Amino acid sequence: MAAPNKKDMRLKIEQVDLCLKANGEAHRTSRFELMRAENPMLVVRRGQPFQLKLSCDRPFDENRDVISFKLSVNDDGFVLNLTDGGAKFDWKAVLESVEKNVLTISVRASARASVSTWNMAIETKLTGSEEPINVNKLFEFYLLFNPWCENDCVFLKDERLRVEYVLNDKTMIWQGATDSINSIDWALGHFAQNILECSFLLLSMVGPVSATDRGNPIFVARALSAVVHGKFDKGAGLWAVEHSPNSWVGSVDILQQFYQSRKPVKSGQCWVFAGVLATISRAVGIPCRIVTNFKSGHESDKSGSTERDESMCNFSVWNELWMNRPDIGERCKEELYDGWQVVEAFGPAPVNAVKRGDITVKYDCDSVFGEVNPNVRYFEDTDSGQPEPKIDSMEIRTFISTKAVGVNEREDITESYKSKEGTFERRTAISVAMMQAKNTRLDMAVNKEETRVGESSKVKSAAKSSWLSTVRHAYKRVVKFNAEPEAESQSANSKVKLNVELESELKALFKVEEEEKLKAKAAVDLKSDAKKKLNASPESELQAKLNAKSKAKLKSESEVETKPKFKVKSKRLLKSDAVSKAKPKIGAESESKAKLKAESKTKSKVDLKSDAKKKLNTEPESELQAKLNAKPKAKLD
Secondary structure (H helix, E strand, O other), X not given: OOOOOHHHOOOOEEEEEOOHHHHHHHHOOOOOHHHOOOOOOEEEEOOOEEEEEEEEOOOOOOOOEEEEEEEEXXXXXXXXXXXXXXXXXXXEEEEEEEEOOEEEXXXXXXXXXXXXXXXXXXXXXXXXXXXXXXXXXXEEEEEEOOOOOOOOOOOOOOHHHHHHHHHOOEEEEEEEEOOEEEEEEEEOOOOOOOHHHHHHHHHHHHOOOOOOHHHOHHHHHHHHHHHHOOOOOOOOOOXXXXXXXXXXXXXXXXXXXXXXXXXXXXXXXXXXXXXHHHHHHHHHOOOEEEEEEEEEEOOOOOOOEEEOOOOEEEEEEEEEEEEXXXXXXXXXXOOOOOEEEEEOOOOOEEHHHHHHOOOOOOOOHHHHHHHHOOEEEEXXXXXXXXXXXXXXXXXXXXXXXXXXXXXOOEXXXXXXXXXXXXXXXXXXXXXXXXXXXXXXXXXXXXXXHHHHHOOOHHHHXXXXXXXXXXXXXXXXXXXXXXXXXXOHHHHHHHHHHHHHHHHHHHHHHHHHHHHHHHHHHHHHHHHHHHHHHHHHOOHHHHHHHHHHHHHHHHHHHHHHHHHHHHHHHHHHHHHHHHHHHHOOXXXXXXXXXXXXXXXXXXHHHHHHHHHHHHHHHHOOOHHHHHHHHOOOHHHHO
8 A cells, every 4th residue: 555645645744943032132021931941931022023933744734734823812812814914902923934844934913913922723724625734733832011112002102211210120219208209129030930820910819800801001001000009909919018128129039929829918119119010010011110209299188288297208219110001092282191100009001191190091190190290298387376378399309210211219200290480381281170079178288389480469359369260270171071971982082172171271371370460469569669768868968858847837837826816925924914913812713714714725735736747647648757757766866
């Protein structure tokens, strides 16, 4: 009996070469311990081709042989046929070259594929054959996010940033206080043994995040935040003191302990959580950096205020993860909220949204805004014994720090979270946040700026009243709008228009306020100039002028009003003297009448002087007279 012809038999795959060295270099994954282990596994990034070399039992015949790749995650998968190409977001497998019995295949995972452990089965059959597909080879590989791929949601354009925030396995965490900032070295170690396996375990089993959602960095960030900060009982980090937070110097020991025991690790405080989250994020391919916010506010009611020494800490540490936010859409004409996202025990919250005061943006922007923008309320003792409330908005939001790119130095990124104090952008952000605030007790830091121009309390009060009226009106519009039942897409588009409209109203309001302030300042300056002019005149000269005018007026009015009365008085006195000589003794009644007449004449003189002084005060020099009268009598004499 003749031996069967191999051309009539299905193609058999005898060996699969994972091309670990070439793929590791091309995908920047060669440093993973998994790629160098005794039984290595392939680690590649999505959206970028990786190579496989298939050794077959006979030459490949394009017309007769069919090769397929069955890909799956948790038994949920699809079949990928060997083809010439596909859409840019789809998987594809391409035959690159044939050398005798060795086929070089290029496989590209979708830029939106699930970041998971994938199973790949290579299957062969003959064209037109109804026989079952022959499963020849089965192996696993790890698929990561790809910051080097433009179609990936975590694409980062700058190579220096990709090296620092994805490949660098060491970093620095800033601690201390604003007047004594120091740093600690932290070993991320995301290429170390069991770290990648532990990261995928946390995502798939502890989170848990479905295979489909693991392709979305937003859901991945939220899940990682929850498990690291201990929101799940099986998480990697819980608040406890069984292990001193200061004793940890890196993430590797923490994650390896969890991977081996599957029990929570008592990992400590905020900088430890941030270090562990940075390790996992970089391991799965999401650019991540650690950020420290000094004098960080922590408020329970999200009112934007915090009590000093009770809800403010020297520093707070969180993470920023880089990703696009297609779930938000365009919230304004100028930009999208892509880029750095704050992730702590909440998030991801776009840093740009925090800076603009757009606190209704997903997720938890109001919490981040409260940490970097609260006013500090405190009380000062007064002479009356009643403590006076004060607001200090300058204590918060200073020295927000991260490790600089490429060097072991501190980089200040405060301005990425807030505009400079006193600027239009800063006041707009505070106002937008107030309009959107769920709690109307959010304090206005802009009030402090209103007092800096030196306007009178009456003008200041009127400006504040106008401001509050406008803000409350806008806030009510936002609340009413959010309460209206709309489709999600329509609501998002309408919110864009509403925010732009409110912002234009704020600009108009700021313009009016600035004009009012300038007028108030001009009035204050005019009054100040008059006072300076007054103080510049010699006191003796002013006193001399006033004394001269006062004497002249008193003399003139006395001569006109009192001269006839004094003549009559003189004649009567002479007559009285003559009578007294003739009649030396007078009765008690005559003596009483004479006494009353003398008192009446004295009172008349006093009234005349008083009337003269009142008339003098109505003259233009009355202001000068008032100033001089206020001085000590010794100086006036």
